[in-house]
Amino acid sequence: MIARDRNWLLIFVVCVALAILYPFIADGYQLTVIRDALIFGLFAASLDFFWGRTGILCFGHAAFFGIGGYIMALVTLNDAIPFASLLGLAGAVAGAAFVAAIIGYFLFFGGIRGSYFTIVTLAMGVICQQAAVSWSSVTGGDSGLIGIPPIEFDVAGLPVDLSQDLPSYIFVSAIVAVAVLALWSISRGRWGTVLTAIQDNEVRAAALGHNAPLRLLVTFVLSAAIAGLAGALYVCMAGLVAPDLSGLLLSTEVIVWVAVGGRGTLLGPVLGAIFIQRAQQTISSFNPSLWPLLLGCVFVVIVFVLPDGILSIYARLKSLFKGRRRAQ
Amino acid sequence: MPPKACSPACANASPARPDAMDFVVTTLLNALTLISILMLVGLGLAISFGLMNVTNLAHGEFVTVGAFAVYFVQSMGGSFWLGLAAAPIAGAVVGCILEFAIIRHLYSRPVSTVLATWGVSLILQQGLELTFGLGAKPVTPPIEGTLDLVFTVYPAYRLILIAIAALTLLGVVLLISRTSFGLDIRTVIQNREMAEGVGINTRRTYAIAFTFGAAIAGLAGGLVAPLAIVLPQMGVNYLANAFFVVIVGGVGSIGGLVAGSVFVGGLTSVLNYQISPSLAQAIVLLAAIVAVRLRPNGLFNGASR
Numbered sequence: 001m002i003a004r005d006r007n008w009l010l011i012f013v014v015c016v017a018l019a020i021l022y023p024f025i026a027d028g029y030q031l032t033v034i035r036d037a038l039i040f041g042l043f044a045a046s047l048d049f050f051w052g053r054t055g056i057l058c059f060g061h062a063a064f065f066g067i068g069g070y071i072m073a074l075v076t077l078n079d080a081i082p083f084a085s086l087l088g089l090a091g092a093v094a095g096a097a098f099v100a101a102i103i104g105y106f107l108f109f110g111g112i113r114g115s116y117f118t119i120v121t122l123a124m125g126v127i128c129q130q131a132a133v134s135w136s137s138v139t140g141g142d143s144g145l146i147g148i149p150p151i152e153f154d155v156a157g158l159p160v161d162l163s164q165d166l167p168s169y170i171f172v173s174a175i176v177a178v179a180v181l182a183l184w185s186i187s188r189g190r191w192g193t194v195l196t197a198i199q200d201n202e203v204r205a206a207a208l209g210h211n212a213p214l215r216l217l218v219t220f221v222l223s224a225a226i227a228g229l230a231g232a233l234y235v236c237m238a239g240l241v242a243p244d245l246s247g248l249l250l251s252t253e254v255i256v257w258v259a260v261g262g263r264g265t266l267l268g269p270v271l272g273a274i275f276i277q278r279a280q281q282t283i284s285s286f287n288p289s290l291w292p293l294l295l296g297c298v299f300v301v302i303v304f305v306l307p308d309g310i311l312s313i314y315a316r317l318k319s320l321f322k323g324r325r326r327a328q
Numbered sequence: 329m330p331p332k333a334c335s336p337a338c339a340n341a342s343p344a345r346p347d348a349m350d351f352v353v354t355t356l357l358n359a360l361t362l363i364s365i366l367m368l369v370g371l372g373l374a375i376s377f378g379l380m381n382v383t384n385l386a387h388g389e390f391v392t393v394g395a396f397a398v399y400f401v402q403s404m405g406g407s408f409w410l411g412l413a414a415a416p417i418a419g420a421v422v423g424c425i426l427e428f429a430i431i432r433h434l435y436s437r438p439v440s441t442v443l444a445t446w447g448v449s450l451i452l453q454q455g456l457e458l459t460f461g462l463g464a465k466p467v468t469p470p471i472e473g474t475l476d477l478v479f480t481v482y483p484a485y486r487l488i489l490i491a492i493a494a495l496t497l498l499g500v501v502l503l504i505s506r507t508s509f510g511l512d513i514r515t516v517i518q519n520r521e522m523a524e525g526v527g528i529n530t531r532r533t534y535a536i537a538f539t540f541g542a543a544i545a546g547l548a549g550g551l552v553a554p555l556a557i558v559l560p561q562m563g564v565n566y567l568a569n570a571f572f573v574v575i576v577g578g579v580g581s582i583g584g585l586v587a588g589s590v591f592v593g594g595l596t597s598v599l600n601y602q603i604s605p606s607l608a609q610a611i612v613l614l615a616a617i618v619a620v621r622l623r624p625n626g627l628f629n630g631a632s633r
Contacts, residue, residue, distance in 0.1 A: 055439070057439055057442060059442075103617070106617045106618065106620075106621045107617065107621075109621070110617075110620055110621035112620060114438060115377070115381075115383040115438055115442065116575060116620075118383065118442055119383070119568075119571040119572075119575065120575075120613075120616075120617060120620075122385075122567075122568060122571075123568040123571070123572065123613050124613065126564060126565070126568050126609075127606070127609055127610045127613055130605075130606035130609060130610075131606050131607070131610060133606070134604050134605070134606040134607070135606075248564065252446065252450070255443070259443065289454060289457060289458065290454075292450050292453065292454045293450065293451060293454035293455070293458075295447070295450055296446075296447040296448065296449070296450030296451035296454065297447065297451065298447070299443050299444060299446055299447025299448075299450070300430065300444050300447040300448065300451075302443065303434070303437075303440040303443050303444040303447075304433075304444075307440065
């Protein structure tokens with residue numbers, strides 16, 4: 001257990017070191033590419049925090065990403081609101097958490113688990129996208145909202161302006177690193193242990209005095225809040241928001257990132273998001289309709305060949321070599 | 329129909345009554361159309377999700393495949409009825425392949441089933457798009473005219489659709505309650521180990537039941553094709569609604585299926601008159617969530633918790 005924690009921290013430190021060194025070798029465009037991928041990595045980590053620890057799959061997580069994005073866009077595009085960037089970020093987090101709390105309350109306290117939860121969240125994602133398309137007076141309809149300003153605020157009188165590539169890269173990397181570390185320390189501590197107990201046997205955990213529905217609800221709300229934060233960050237960096245951000249395809253992709261990176265590792269999903277997005281950009285530039293087809297194949301392959309994600313290849317190879325050595 | 333230009337004083341006079349009646353009957357028939365389709369799509373889902381515990385996210389694609397089968401037959405010069413005969417066959421073929429290639433290996437891994445069937449759903453959607461090209465596909469109904477029903481005038485094809493759906497449902501009820509295969513299915517559902525113990529090939533029964541559900545969904549797709557926008561992505565809307573039918577209605581009985589369809593379909597069509605379709609969908613979703621919270625075992629089996 002302790003060795004595993006040490007390994008995780010080691011990989012985390014290596015990743016942070018790489019993130020710090022990257023600006024020295026990369027140009028502005030490459031920085032923005034990694035920056036956007038990191039935001040999706042944060043989104044993937046938020047899903048992994050819930051799915052990895054509770055074993056319950058949320059199939060509409062992009063709804064929270066989209067809610068965060070739309071709230072951020074609406075707040076920053078309104079000139080009357082002071083401190084728009086900070087208020088927007090806070091509103092995005094609060095809005096996503098609020099929706100998750102309402103839906104989660106009915107589902108978890110209603111005894112909805114497993115596949116039922118997956119289906120309801122899937123429908124939630126579909127409806128969020130439809131609402132974003134049809135409520136065009138607020139959301140801009142199909143084309144979304146454009147011209148969202150970059151984040152800017154004052155820290156103790158010092159203005160922070162994230163319209164440039166390097167500052168925005170540093171800002172996003174710092175947030176992702178802090179968030180992933182925080183989620184990890186929550187999920188490895190007592191909270192995560194209780195969640196594991198609930199996942200293994202909810203009745204038994206409840207008999208030991210744990211309020212299982214409440215634990216699940218708080219975990220879900222926290223996960224949605226981080227997803228909303230990721231959505232808000234993305235919208236400011238991209239400068240636009242569109243219904244796709246809450247759509248089913250993004251909900252699907254984030255599941256693939258988590259599944260490929262390794263469920264329950266928090267770091268794996270971030271890496272999975274970065275690598276798969278690189279692959280997606282390469283393939284989509286070749287033929288845009290090929291990507292969903294490949295995505296479908298990835299789902300099937302993962303289920304049958306790599307149920308524990310890419311990182312499990314290393315563990316498998318290790319056990320393979322160990323087995324050989326023992327045999328000699 | 330005379331314009332409603334009269335003063336409030338004459339609002340209760342005779343012309344208003346047929347209008348109100350017309351509205352009620354039209355709404356009722358629209359609801360009945362939607363309920364029929366949902367019932368057919370939900371039937372297959374009730375078998376796989378409700379009874380076999382398989383969350384098949386590719387179920388919506390059976391509907392899409394059925395609709396495309398009708399389109400394909402029509403575009404080759406065949407009649408609508410020929411296409412409608414091909415639709416359940418197409419659904420069954422896809423369902424059978426899916427069961428053999430993927431689902432039967434994952435009965436004990438529910439989350440993996442969700443991921444794999446969703447992958448298959450994406451593959452089927454993109455495959456259809458690559459084969460038939462972008463854009464909505466036109467499907468013409470076999471009968472264009474309307475039928476005079478005393479209170480209202482209603483498209484004849486929709487009435488045929490309702491009749492076919494009702495007959496199909498009746499056929500399924502008879503199949504399950506009166507034939508030896510139906511007895512096998514009921515046995516396997518009640519207790520799989522015991523069914524194996526008395527010599528029923530449960531794997532084969534599952535496969536046939538799954539294929540059968542896919543065929544019915546394909547038929548639903550064929551029936552709805554002239555009314556809907558036929559797109560490779562059309563399945564997901566039916567998927568979500570059909571899951572709600574099964575969840576709200578509760579599993580294990582045709583009565584639950586009917587109750588769930590009436591709840592989801594009826595609410596959707598009534599709301600569609602008042603507000604935008606997306607908002608109507610959102611309200612139906614919320615109502616379904618609340619209904620599940622209050623009656624976890626389904627509307628129909630509400631008392632037995």
